[in-house]
Amino acid sequence: MKSLSAISMVLVTLAVPIGVAGTEVAPQSNAEVRFGPKLVIDIKAKSLVGPSVQLDDNNVIHVAWVEEDQNERKVRYTHTSDSVGAFASPLSVNGPDEIAYSRQEAPAIAVHGQQIYLAWAKMHPQTSAEKPLANELRLSRSPDGGKTFLPSVLINDDGLAIVHSFDSLRIGHEEALHVAWIDAREGKKNPGTYVSRSNDHGMTFTKNTKIDDETCVCCRTAVAIAPDGTVYTAWRKIFGDVKETVVARSLDGGVTFSAPVIVGHDHWAYPSCPHRPASLGVDRDGRLYVVWYTEGEDETPAVYLAYSDDRGQTFSSKRMLNSSRGTFPDHPQLAVDSRGRMVALWEELSPVRREVVMSYSLDRGRTFSAPQKVNEKKGESPSIAANSTGQIVLAWKEHAMPAHRLVIQRIELPDRPSLAQRAEEPR
DSSP states (O other), X not given: OOOSSOHHHHHHHOOOOTTGGGOOBOOOOGGGXXXXXXXXXXXXXXXXXXEEEEEOTTOOEXXXXXXXXXXXXXXXXXXXXXXXOOBOOOEEOSOTTOOBOTTOOOOEEEEETTEEEEEEEEEOTTOOSSSTXXXXXXXXXXXXXXXXXXOOEEOOOSOOSSOEEEEEEEEOGGGOEEEEEEEOTTOOSSOEEEEEEESSTTSOOOOOEEEESSBOTTSOOEEEEOTTOOEEEEEEEEETTEEXXXXXXXXXXXXXXXXXXXXXXXXXXXXXXXXXXXXXXXXXXXXXXXEEEEOTTTTOOEEEEEEESSTTSSOOOOEEOOOOTTOEEXXXXXXXXXXXXXXXXXXXEOXXXXXXXXXXXXXXXXXXXXXXXXXXXXXXXXXXXXXXXXXXXXXXXXXXXXXXXXXXXXXXXXXXXXXXXHHHSOO
């Protein structure tokens, strides 16, 4: 994806000073983080979309992606089959008569016990030259820990040959499945943000509900569930010429949602779709965290974090996480554990390299470590997840000609901030 305003100039001249917009970068040692071995899934395919990653409470890693070869697109899934980290043979999730959407994002994935859920888009039966982007939103479920998948179930309820995609998926209270996506069923210039939920392990879904209009057409939605059951949904909303990351909340288990609240007030005027989603996380005290990409009024590419302590009604000042000079930060992802320790993962693009970097906070977003590269070859499409025990897993894609590969790595964060961090905390 090109710089949204002038990437060639940005890549050469961008200089982002540490400390902009309230960021505190703690001089902690990256050695405090324990890195597990890098696990590799080699994929010999023409193209690859993904990965998406989840980590269950038994520390089993679950990975999903879409691969295309010889004009066949497959939704694929695998998991670590033992404590050493070996992966089971990948499964094709979509059936032989189910063609994955040509512009498919990485499948959304959620895991609870032996139940594994994948949301993905399927080409609509009425796809045509006049309607090349028509698709259906499907849910595939494995009831046996990823050994087999049942036939997929339709999520959208309109039956129209339109776009239903850029979906997100999370498991809430009483194992309810919450799905959000972008939907063009009303035929307006800009689509809407829709939600639905399943209360029977993905066998059926409730009536689709529109929670907002004027949604940016290709910035993926995000969903997070708080310990008290509050459901949060984030997307990029269009305000005239300006695009802002917004969050809405549901206090009744996803039945109704509040009006969206702007997170960063970036005032970013951009005529096309950025194709850059937000990412959400919630800690055990209910603090909601958001990371997102924007260029703001000054057209400077940046990755920011903000948080809310009042269920998304207001947000803190935004904090810039990237600090590298001469690179273009992109596609941020966030994982937060129950204690408020978190890792942000994003791409950094230069004229000759594409890196995946991480930065972590041990004090609920007060301070962050200096960004650290984690990939070896050209890396992109980062994904990250945390489980209830505080374990975290990173995943990304690398090009290793003549094939692609997915790289997955566990990390373990320190229990407490370093002395340097604590010294920087406000009194």
